[in-house]
Amino acid sequence: xxxKTENKIKIANAAAALYHKDSRFTYEDxxxxxxxxxxxxxxxxPNRKEIFEFYYEGAFxxxxxxxxxxxxxxxxxxxxxxxxxxxxxxxxxxxQQGFVEKTYVRVIERQGSSTPFAKHLVHEVNQxxxxxxxxxxxxxxxxxxxxDTAILYHFHGLMRFWVRDHSDANQxxxxxxxxxxxxxxxxxxxxxxxxxxxxxxxxxTNSPFTEVVRKMRAGxxxxxxxxxx
Amino acid sequence: MNDFPSTPYKRGKIxxxxxxxxxxxxxxxYLDSLRGKPxxxxxxxRNTAEDMMKExxxxxxxxxxxxQAMSIDQGMLPEEFxxxxxxxxxxxxxxxxxxxxxxxxQELGDYPEKIFxxxxxxxxxxxxxGQVHKATLKDxxxxxxxxxxxxxxxxxxxxxxxxxxxxxxFVAKGSDINxxxxxxxxxxxxxxxxxxxxxxxxxxxxxxxxxxxxxPVWIPEYSTERVLTMSFLExxxxxxxxxxxxxxxxxxxxxxxxxxxxxxxxxxHAEIHADTHPGNFVLTDDGRLGxxxxxxxxxxxxxxxxxxLMLLPTHLKRDEEEILKLYYRLGVLNGDPxxxxxxxxxxxxxxxxxxxxxxxxxNNTFDFADPEFAALLKGFTRNVPISNEPRGNRxxxxxxxxxxxxxxxxxxxxxxxxxxxxxxxxxxxxxxxEEEAIKAxx
Numbered sequence: 229x230x231x232k233t234e235n236k237i238k239i240a241n242a243a244a245a246l247y248h249k250d251s252r253f254t255y256e257d258x259x260x261x262x263x264x265x266x267x268x269x270x271x272x273x274p275n276r277k278e279i280f281e282f283y284y285e286g287a288f289x290x291x292x293x294x295x296x297x298x299x300x301x302x303x304x305x306x307x308x309x310x311x312x313x314x315x316x317x318x319x320x321x322x323x324q325q326g327f328v329e330k331t332y333v334r335v336i337e338r339q340g341s342s343t344p345f346a347k348h349l350v351h352e353v354n355q356x357x358x359x360x361x362x363x364x365x366x367x368x369x370x371x372x373x374x375x376d377t378a379i380l381y382h383f384h385g386l387m388r389f390w391v392r393d394h395s396d397a398n399q400x401x402x403x404x405x406x407x408x409x410x411x412x413x414x415x416x417x418x419x420x421x422x423x424x425x426x427x428x429x430x431x432x433t434n435s436p437f438t439e440v441v442r443k444m445r446a447g448x449x450x451x452x453x454x455x456x457x
Numbered sequence: 458m459n460d461f462p463s464t465p466y467k468r469g470k471i472x473x474x475x476x477x478x479x480x481x482x483x484x485x486x487y488l489d490s491l492r493g494k495p496x497x498x499x500x501x502x503r504n505t506a507e508d509m510m511k512e513x514x515x516x517x518x519x520x521x522x523x524x525q526a527m528s529i530d531q532g533m534l535p536e537e538f539x540x541x542x543x544x545x546x547x548x549x550x551x552x553x554x555x556x557x558x559x560x561x562x563q564e565l566g567d568y569p570e571k572i573f574x575x576x577x578x579x580x581x582x583x584x585x586x587g588q589v590h591k592a593t594l595k596d597x598x599x600x601x602x603x604x605x606x607x608x609x610x611x612x613x614x615x616x617x618x619x620x621x622x623x624x625x626x627f628v629a630k631g632s633d634i635n636x637x638x639x640x641x642x643x644x645x646x647x648x649x650x651x652x653x654x655x656x657x658x659x660x661x662x663x664x665x666x667x668x669x670x671x672x673p674v675w676i677p678e679y680s681t682e683r684v685l686t687m688s689f690l691e692x693x694x695x696x697x698x699x700x701x702x703x704x705x706x707x708x709x710x711x712x713x714x715x716x717x718x719x720x721x722x723x724x725x726h727a728e729i730h731a732d733t734h735p736g737n738f739v740l741t742d743d744g745r746l747g748x749x750x751x752x753x754x755x756x757x758x759x760x761x762x763x764x765x766l767m768l769l770p771t772h773l774k775r776d777e778e779e780i781l782k783l784y785y786r787l788g789v790l791n792g793d794p795x796x797x798x799x800x801x802x803x804x805x806x807x808x809x810x811x812x813x814x815x816x817x818x819x820n821n822t823f824d825f826a827d828p829e830f831a832a833l834l835k836g837f838t839r840n841v842p843i844s845n846e847p848r849g850n851r852x853x854x855x856x857x858x859x860x861x862x863x864x865x866x867x868x869x870x871x872x873x874x875x876x877x878x879x880x881x882x883x884x885x886x887x888x889x890x891e892e893e894a895i896k897a898x899x
Contacts, residue, residue, distance in 0.1 A: 294568070300578055304554060312555035319562050397563045397683075399607035406556050406607070 229293045236272050237286035238262055241324065243279045248326030280335050283327070284345035287320040288352075307413035309356045314383075314405045318390060322398065329391050337384045341376060349383060350376045357416065382408075552588055552606055554578045560604050564684040572679070576602070582736065584750065586613075586648060591689065598688060600676060601749075605651065605683040613645045636851040644731075644855070648752040651685035652677075657728070657751040658687060664725065669714055671745045690749060692741035695869055705873075712825065712872020714746035719863050720879035724886055726762060731755040731855045733862025735869065753855075761787070761852045763890040766883055769818050772811040780808060787850045803848065810837045817864070818880055825864070826871035834864065 229237075242262035246253045258279075259266040273279045294316060295301055304312065321328045336345055354375075386408075390401045415421060435441070552560075557578060561569045569576035573592040580588035587605040594600055606612075621638050647653060658675040665672055671690060679686035693701075698711070715738065722729045730737075732753040739747030757765070764783050771779045784790040784807065794804035813833050817823040824830075867874065 298570075300554070308553045308555045311553060312558070315555050315559040319559055322563075395608065395611075397607075402556060402559060402563075402607040406553065410553075 229289060232272075233286075233289060235264070235268075236282055237290065239264065239269055239272060240279055240283040240286045243276075244283050244324035244327035247280075247330070248324065251330070277335075280331055281343060281345070283324070284332075284336055284343065285348065287317055288345055288348040290320055291316045292348075292352075305413065306356065306360045306416060307409040309359075310353070310409040310412060311405050313352060313356065314386065314409070315402065318386075318398070318401060318405075321390075328387075332387055332391075337387070341380060346380055350379050353379045360416070551580055551583065552604060556607070557590070557604055560607060561602075561684065564681040565679060573600075573602075580604075584752070586645070586752075587683075592686075594676075594679070598676075599691075600679070600686050601673065601689045602679070603651065603685040603687075605649065607683075609649045609683075610646065613642070613649065617642050617645075637854060640851040640854050644753060644755070650682055651680060652682055654685055654752050655680050655687075657754050660728070661730070661748070661751060661754075665718070665721070665748070669745060670718060671741060671747045672751075673747075673749060690739045690741065690747040692739035692747050694739060695735040695866065698740050699870070705871075708870045708872045709874070710744065711740050711746060712867050712870045712874050715863060715866055715870075715872075716874045716876075716879060718746060718748065719859070720882045723766070723879075724882040726757075726759075726886055728754050728756050729856075729859055731859050733859045733866065735866060738866070755852075755855045755859075757852050757856060759890065759893075761850055761856075763887065765852075765856050766887055768811055769815045769883065770887075772808065772815040773819055775808075775812070777808075780811070787853070789849050791848075806837075813837060814860075817874070818876055818883075821877045822873055822875055824873045825867035826873070831868050 239258070239262050243253075243258055246258060246261050250257075253261075255266040255269055259269055262269065273282065291313065295312065301309070301312075336343055339346065341347065341350065386401070386404070389404055390398065393401045395401075557580075558568050561567075561572065561576075565572050569578070569592070574595045574597070575591075575593040577591040580590050582589040584603055586609045587603055590602045590604065592600050592602050617638060621634065655675040655677060658673060662672045662674060673687035673690055676686040676688070718730075719733075730748060730751065730753075732750055737748065737750045739749060741747050764786050767779070767783055768787075770776075771783060781790075781794075781804075784804065789807050790800050790803060792800045794801040813830075816830065817825070
């Protein structure tokens with residue numbers, strides 16, 4: 229990770245900590261918290277919204293940095309790699325839980341797939357799935373936009389679970405991730421994936437509901453456009 | 458006072474053999490009495506056990522613990538069942554590596570590579586509700602880090618509820634299995650607090666660390682409720698030790714240490730390491746017995762413990778009057794064996810089994826390699842007269858587990874053990890109880 233990114237992450241973390249105490253903090257407050265000048269901060273982030281958005285991207289970049297340093301990652305199973313991604317992100321979010329609880333829905337969830345965080349996340353999950361030798365029988369173009377949306381929705385769901393998890397040390401979220409990724413692995417390794425793809429491919433062109441689906445998609449698109457406005 | 462008879466070993470053997478025959482007869486009688494019923498009960502038991510096994514393995518650690526407790530106390534369940542159950546030991550799925558990392562971070566503040574100088578992400582041993590990893594501290598100390606599966610406390614409660622429902626289908630109508638399940642629940646919940654285990658480690662270390670025994674040192678700075686860090690004991694478990702073809706002298710040496718460790722605990726009558734299986738003992742290179750895993754340590758109530766220990770001398774003397782009293786107090790009998798046929802079956806079986814069980818205490822040495830003794834014990838556990846009705850004080854669950862576990866380990870080692878001192882220890886404990894009782898009365 230380069231120095232610039234490191235600095236940006238440092239600022240974003242300081243902003244998150246500050247936001248939890250007082251959401252209306254100024255650049256000067258942040259400069260004091262981060263131990264940098266307000267000018268430096270402004271050079272990285274022209275406005276507060278960008279800082280908040282970068283907090284999430286920064287978490288992902290930290291995850292990637294950590295993962296690159298891990299020697300045994302090669303031997304991780306599909307479930308372990310997926311768990312590693314989700315658990316590491318939540319470990320990082322845990323440090324700024326107050327901020328994440330207040331901002332996740334607004335800064336990430338409502339922005340659909342447009343944020344750098346969402347893009348990284350979707351790309352990483354796809355990468356993990358594609359890297360897996362066991363998955364070779366599923367063609368890469370099977371992962372289309374629908375899959376990407378599904379990945380995001382699952383992650384949003386996980387975040388909602390985590391926010392509501394009052395168990396000691398978030399044990400329930402850990403259990404959920406463990407069980408969910410084990411299930412995902414089992415599904416991926418079974419023929420269900422292959423057969424579903426085969427079936428979906430056929431139905432995509434032959435379904436009597438094609439028209440309905442098309443309308444639904446159009447509706448969804450309109451909805452998400454309204455949201456981002 | 459001398460509670461132990463000094464009758465010749467030979468006589469004991471003959472008596473025990475008769476006992477075996479009686480046991481077998483009752484078993485046959487039991488089977489005969491089942492004949493003519495619409496379904497073949499024995500195969501029904503086997504099928505039920507297989508079915509339950511499948512459901513059970515899904516219960517992870519809880520299943521393992523119940524299986525361990527029940528499979529040793531075979532008097533409670535038919536053999537088919539115990540046999541199937543004991544398989545569950547090998548079927549606890551490991552905690553995946555990503556989760557291990559995050560648990561360490563949640564509990565100790567950072568990822569293992571930051572906290573430890575080295576950390577082996579693959580567990581080297583499975584614990585019932587977690588697993589153990591090898592690691593090195595930054596100061597160079599070799600440690601074992603035990604990690605608990607997240608959410609274990611709640612899982613145990615849910616699992617026990619399910620397990621109880623399964624068991625109810627299996628045991629005789631009207632039998633009360635609640636006390637046994639309460640006992641398992643209490644023990645399991647206690648095991649989920651690793652700080653409790655850490656404190657136990659401290660006490661055992663203070664009590665037993667010597668040129669004969671060694672126990673791990675708790676490292677509280679690296680421990681929490683769900684992570685337990687302790688010094689790593691180098692040495693072999695029983696199986697690798699035996700693979701090296703040790704001399705009889707070596708076998709006897711370790712056997713004696715195991716025997717003495719048990720009786721030292723009995724004499725201290727404070728706490729007893731209640732998880733006597735080969736995986737929890739290490740034979741160190743410097744000739745000491747290493748004891749690990751202090752999750753399951755029991756303190757038995759004085760009343761029960763006195764009665765339990767009294768079973769040994771009373772059976773050896775065949776003091777039927779006293780035995781009968783003990784059986785009533787310990788819940789082995791629910792009625793008068795002279796009037797009730799079923800109680801009589803229990804009485805005669807228990808008495809013969811009890812005698813066999815007490816046999817090692819008869820002379821000054823006992824050879825656990827004696828195939829006849831092994832056959833006798835096996836014969837009894839196979840021929841429990843009426844098998845699907847739980848009986849006996851709930852504390853039997855763990856007291857017999859320790860005691861039978863010890864016998865099995867010694868038989869596995871093929872050790873000859875000196876008994877004299879341990880007999881004196883038990884006598885001293887019994888005498889102490891007697892004095893306390895007299896004091897309480899006056």
